[in-house]
Amino acid sequence: MESSKLLCYTSLVMRTHTPPIPFLDLTAQNAPLREEIDAAMKEVIDRNAFVLGPALVSFETAFAAYCEAHHAVGVSSGTTALQLMMQAAGIGPGDEVITVPNTFIATVEAIAATGATPVLADVDPKTWLMDPAAVEAKISSRTKAILPVHLYGIPCDLDALRSLADTHGVLLLEDAAQAHGARWDGSRIGNGSTACAFSFYPGKNLGAMGDGGAVVTNDPDLAARVEALRHHGQLEKNTHSLVGTTGRLDSLQAAVLEVKLAHLDEWNDGRRRVAQRYRERLAGSRYRMPEPLPQAEPVYHLFVVHHPEVEKVRDALREARIGHGSHYPLAVHEQPAFAHLGKKGEFPVAEDICHHIVSLPMYAELDLDSVDFVCDVLLKLES
Numbered sequence: 001m002e003s004s005k006l007l008c009y010t011s012l013v014m015r016t017h018t019p020p021i022p023f024l025d026l027t028a029q030n031a032p033l034r035e036e037i038d039a040a041m042k043e044v045i046d047r048n049a050f051v052l053g054p055a056l057v058s059f060e061t062a063f064a065a066y067c068e069a070h071h072a073v074g075v076s077s078g079t080t081a082l083q084l085m086m087q088a089a090g091i092g093p094g095d096e097v098i099t100v101p102n103t104f105i106a107t108v109e110a111i112a113a114t115g116a117t118p119v120l121a122d123v124d125p126k127t128w129l130m131d132p133a134a135v136e137a138k139i140s141s142r143t144k145a146i147l148p149v150h151l152y153g154i155p156c157d158l159d160a161l162r163s164l165a166d167t168h169g170v171l172l173l174e175d176a177a178q179a180h181g182a183r184w185d186g187s188r189i190g191n192g193s194t195a196c197a198f199s200f201y202p203g204k205n206l207g208a209m210g211d212g213g214a215v216v217t218n219d220p221d222l223a224a225r226v227e228a229l230r231h232h233g234q235l236e237k238n239t240h241s242l243v244g245t246t247g248r249l250d251s252l253q254a255a256v257l258e259v260k261l262a263h264l265d266e267w268n269d270g271r272r273r274v275a276q277r278y279r280e281r282l283a284g285s286r287y288r289m290p291e292p293l294p295q296a297e298p299v300y301h302l303f304v305v306h307h308p309e310v311e312k313v314r315d316a317l318r319e320a321r322i323g324h325g326s327h328y329p330l331a332v333h334e335q336p337a338f339a340h341l342g343k344k345g346e347f348p349v350a351e352d353i354c355h356h357i358v359s360l361p362m363y364a365e366l367d368l369d370s371v372d373f374v375c376d377v378l379l380k381l382e383s
């Protein structure tokens with residue numbers, strides 16, 4: 001056996017104790033914080049302040065400060081954050097909102113829920129993110145906003161998108177459901193556009209113990225409209241000025257999130273460490289990864305690789321008992337509910353990405369030995 005193969009074989013044999021390696025390990029995150037979380041929840045329960053209580057205000061203040069923004073409004077999910085953010089920005093029937101085909105379905109669901117029409121623009125083959133040139137080609141007289149997605153926690157080119165939005169007199173709004181704590185050109189994601197939507201789904205970089213989300217903005221009027229929309233359209237008590245909904249972030253979730261927020265930077269450092277190891281180990285192989293732009297400081301919600309024979313990769317991971325996922329296996333217009341948004345082949349970059357990707361284990365506490373084991377399994381297919 002040639003020496004490089006022998007080395008690879010040896011490392012596989014030596015590390016057979018390592019699997020199963022989960023895709024995500026929430027126990028590793030929650031266990032050390034258990035007492036603090038229990039105490040924070042107890043305080044909410046003792047106060048009977050479950051809706052719009054002090055725990056919510058306290059978390060909103062802390063999260064706005066973390067995002068270097070003036071306002072954060074806690075809502076019931078990331079999807080609600082997207083929808084209410086757009087409604088508060090005046091988006092509705094007759095308007096068009098431009099976004100990307102390789103995103104979670106919630107991005108376009110939220111646009112459709114406002115009554116506006118989602119318009120898709122293909123992504124950049126290097127970053128896998130919104131391509132400003134492709135967006136420009138889709139701008140029409142009905143375009144009201146551009147909605148980039150900081151997919152996998154990698155910031156989009158906010159400079160180019162801001163200047164595009166300014167040139168064409170449309171809004172720039174952001175889907176940061178996967179990008180808590182990321183930075184573009186030194187600034188936190190959340191303060192660089194009209195408004196930004198976050199998700200606190202449990203597996204996110206900052207995750208609740210249930211559903212949650214937030215709209216972050218520097219615009220006090222927009223923040224006030226989101227506050228009203230999440231609370232049955234009340235700008236003041238018992239006056240329903242807007243058609244709103246029940247869309248508030250629970251106080252119990254806010255209390256949990258405030259405990260976790262104090263650890264977010266350290267967790268994001270851990271994720272970057274894992275990503276760096278994957279990148280080093282997989283460099284020069286057939287595995288392709290999105291390349292962040294130099295101004296981007298990613299937070300790697302997910303670590304996703306592209307491979308021409310992705311089914312073989314999946315089989316190998318399954319056999320080695322390595323947790324993995326697919327984010328996302330079909331582009332938005334390939335989903336039955338949104339088939340009207342494009343024809344097969346219309347967005348070749350996004351379609352190619354969606355059809356050839358696999359998401360590898362990624363969480364702050366993942367040890368580098370386990371990352372090496374995953375890479376050994378992946379690279380075995382290359383030898």
Ligand SMILES: Cc1ncc(COP(=O)(O)O)c(C=O)c1O
Pocket residue numbers: 077078079080103104106107149175177178199200201211212213
């Ligand atoms: C890119 C993106 N947008 C929106 C959402 C919706 O967030 P939620 O699940 O909290 O509604 C998610 C969550 O998975 C997401 O990843």
